[in-house]
Amino acid sequence: MLLNLAVQWDSSTVESLSDCGAITMSSVAADITIPADSFQLGRVVAGTDYRIELTQFVPTGSTFVPYFWADAPDLAAFEDAVENEDRVASLERVDVGTSGTLYRIEWETEIDGLLKEIDDQDLHIKEAMGTEETWRFELRGRDHETLSSFQQFLNECDVPNTVERVWNPNESRNNPYGMTAKQREALELAFEEGYFAVPRETSLSELAEKMGITRQSFSRRIARGVNTLLSNSIMAESK
Structure with missing residues (x-):
């Protein structure tokens, strides 16, 4: 279950957090949720019963190749649904583990705008998990302007987004549970x-x-x- 806190993630909000010492200019992290149909991978696997964890993505020419773990009750049906999508060039089963099955997916020619923007903004995906309805991304950036620029991109593309929290990952190493x-x-x-x-x-x-x-x-x-x-x-x- 994902939280749905009504927190606005814009420049003024993050700046106020920085002023009170919640984050530093050198490193900032944020949890953000978006609808599953807001980006290519989410749309491709829509209609299947699944839980996905995006592990990494690498640029290959003009496209992006994501690797992800999928946990689905019927893997054969999941694979058939994804492979039958026109936007998918190939789906390769890479590994099987206790948390699910690792896949490598290649696209035809369409560039995934959301993943490309994450790469263009030099953001790092620490974790990304999705279900049929919602995806949650934990993003890391060098400063709050980078994260604000990414949210501006989402807003300009009319992508609903909810920021669950913004924090300093450097402080989290010393206090991983957030207690005073x-x-x-x-x-x-x-x-x-x-x-x-x-x-x-x-x-x-x-x-x-x-x-x-x-x-x-x-x-x-x-x-x-x-x-x-x-x-x-x-x-x-x-x-």
Whole structure:
């Protein structure tokens, strides 16, 4: 399931995030969702029951050759549907793994505008996953102007797009789960003192006293920390 948060991704929004330290000018990442029929690969596999993860694409002359993992209940039907598309020159099964089947697809002559624009803007696709209705792209760029230019391209092409979040990937390496320092400190203390053990070895009051805050404040802090941790780990993997 993909989030559908009404976040506007334009220059003013990203600049305000930069001003408050949410991102840096040297590196920026964004999650964006678009309808499946907004680009060539999405249109080609429309009408099939599938889940696709785009792994990479390389320019070949005037076209782009994507490699993608596909998970479909009927692979034969999926392959027939894709191969029968006029826009597809060939579909090659490259590998089979636990997460699905790896394919290499070649186009006839039509250039995929969305993938070409991603390449022209020097954006990197960290991850791209799609279903029959929606595709989610995790894009990395050198600065916020690059990402804003890409969204402007989508808007000019009348492609509906929703930005789920914008963040600094460099900061994410040090804090991959997005918790604040105080939330992390509270969770670490709770874990070390046995608050999550069965049976429980300490209480909220005792932990709050160790941190020098009220029981209510400590309770809110670990609740928000757990919510952030789960949202950016287990729940993020299930989307």
